[in-house]
Amino acid sequence: MSPAASTPAPALSAALPAELAGSAATQAVGALPADTVVCDMYDPEGASVYHDFTLGDASEVRDILREVRATDGPVLELAAGAGRLTVPLLSLRRDVTAVDLSPAMLALLRERLTALPGALAGRCATVQADITGYVAPEPAGAAVLGTTSVSLLTDAQRRAMLRRTHGNLRPGGAFVLTTAQISEDAADLSERVFDVPGASGTVYRVHDLVAQDRGGRYTVVITPGGEGPRTVCHSFIRVVPPGELTADLTAAGFRVESTITLPGERYTSVLVRAVREE
Ligand SMILES: C[S@@+](CC[C@H](N)C(=O)[O-])C[C@H]1O[C@@H](n2cnc3c(N)ncnc32)[C@H](O)[C@@H]1O
Numbered sequence: 001m002s003p004a005a006s007t008p009a010p011a012l013s014a015a016l017p018a019e020l021a022g023s024a025a026t027q028a029v030g031a032l033p034a035d036t037v038v039c040d041m042y043d044p045e046g047a048s049v050y051h052d053f054t055l056g057d058a059s060e061v062r063d064i065l066r067e068v069r070a071t072d073g074p075v076l077e078l079a080a081g082a083g084r085l086t087v088p089l090l091s092l093r094r095d096v097t098a099v100d101l102s103p104a105m106l107a108l109l110r111e112r113l114t115a116l117p118g119a120l121a122g123r124c125a126t127v128q129a130d131i132t133g134y135v136a137p138e139p140a141g142a143a144v145l146g147t148t149s150v151s152l153l154t155d156a157q158r159r160a161m162l163r164r165t166h167g168n169l170r171p172g173g174a175f176v177l178t179t180a181q182i183s184e185d186a187a188d189l190s191e192r193v194f195d196v197p198g199a200s201g202t203v204y205r206v207h208d209l210v211a212q213d214r215g216g217r218y219t220v221v222i223t224p225g226g227e228g229p230r231t232v233c234h235s236f237i238r239v240v241p242p243g244e245l246t247a248d249l250t251a252a253g254f255r256v257e258s259t260i261t262l263p264g265e266r267y268t269s270v271l272v273r274a275v276r277e278e
Contacts, residue, residue: 012036016234017218024191025207025220035229046233047104049221051082052198060146060178061088063262063271067176068092073141076168078131079149082108089144090120099127099134132160136168143169148180148269150245151237158240162252169276175254178269179240182214215239217267242270249274
């Protein structure tokens with residue numbers, strides 16, 4: 001990331017991850033009014049912002065549906081959030097259990113379900129739980145962990161989640177997940193700043209930063225000024241190399257059947273399909 005020239009006001013910027021010190025993101029946040037709310041992306045204040053600016057994002061949807069279509073039985077969606085992938089999964093006319101840690105994200109998903117025809121919405125159960133320990137009431141035919149959310153977990157959490165997901169699948173059931181990669185040929189890894197229009201028309205300022213060791217990616221989203229306090233949401237995802245993920249899946253009792261790189265410029269994601277051994 002490229003350090004900015006001056007140091008911002010300390011109070012707000014101190015709420016951002018320490019590695020962002022000196023970045024344009026820290027400088028921009030330090031210049032915001034004192035009543036600005038700085039939070040994690042999936043906190044109650046951040047959830048609606050995340051939902052708004054990802055609502056129109058169709059990434060991974062087609063690829064995940066293709067893999068899930070090749071399975072049968074109930075679908076277990078891990079880290080379902082506000083349902084960006086849940087709603088397309090329901091279009092397969094399968095029962096979907098959507099699990100997420102964040103009550104705020106699940107509330108947005110439930111609200112979204114109310115807009116669907118009853119026959120589809122009735123197939124979805126929402127569960128607030130930690131995917132590292134969640135025990136499904138019945139084994140699923142497919143489990144999905146999309147949007148590179150495996151990268152939100154620490155190594156120990158990831159391994160616990162893989163063991164648990166193995167236990168939550170039928171023998172022969174498939175686990176479909178994606179992991180983020182920094183493109184090897186990403187020539188310029190300096191901080192990027194761009195505007196993203198949300199579904200509501202609100203335009204968000206986004207700072208995208210690659211960790212100095214290329215081990216992860218920071219995102220800082222700043223809402224525009226207007227009525228009420230502004231919100232800054234931040235998130236860090238660590239890069240889990242596909243080889244490491246494959247080793248962890250194998251140790252948890254899966255056989256990795258395929259890995260497909262989904263194109264991207266600065267970041268690519270790798271779609272992994274693993275099958276629960278008998
Ligand atoms: C990047 S969002 C993805 C949400 C959704 N799949 C999408 O495509 O928009 C990551 C989600 O993971 C959830 N999450 C993070 N850690 C979790 C955990 N340990 N157990 C359950 N959910 C978790 C967050 O609450 C958030 O909703």
